[in-house]
Amino acid sequence: xxxxxxxxxxxxxxxxxxxxxxxxxDDDLFFxxxxxxxxxxxxxxxxxxxxxxxxxxxxxx
Numbered sequence: 368x369x370x371x372x373x374x375x376x377x378x379x380x381x382x383x384x385x386x387x388x389x390x391x392x393d394d395d396l397f398f399x400x401x402x403x404x405x406x407x408x409x410x411x412x413x414x415x416x417x418x419x420x421x422x423x424x425x426x427x428x
Contacts, residue, residue: 383428388414 381396395413398406410421 380425380428384425387424390414 381393384396385391385393390413391410395409396406407418407421410416411418414421416424
């Protein structure tokens with residue numbers, strides 16, 4: 368999968384996450400390459416879920 372496909376896939380996943388969790392915003396789901404951990408920490412705090420739970424939710428989309 369090339370970078371463009373990955374970005375498109377993430378865009379679809381972001382929309383699904385925002386639909387599933389109304390409290391999420393684009394800012395919550397934005398990250399620069401190499402900063403995925405910071406985004407995960409933000410999501411853990413905002414959703415009250417563990418990193419593993421969030422990864423499972425994203426993988427299931």
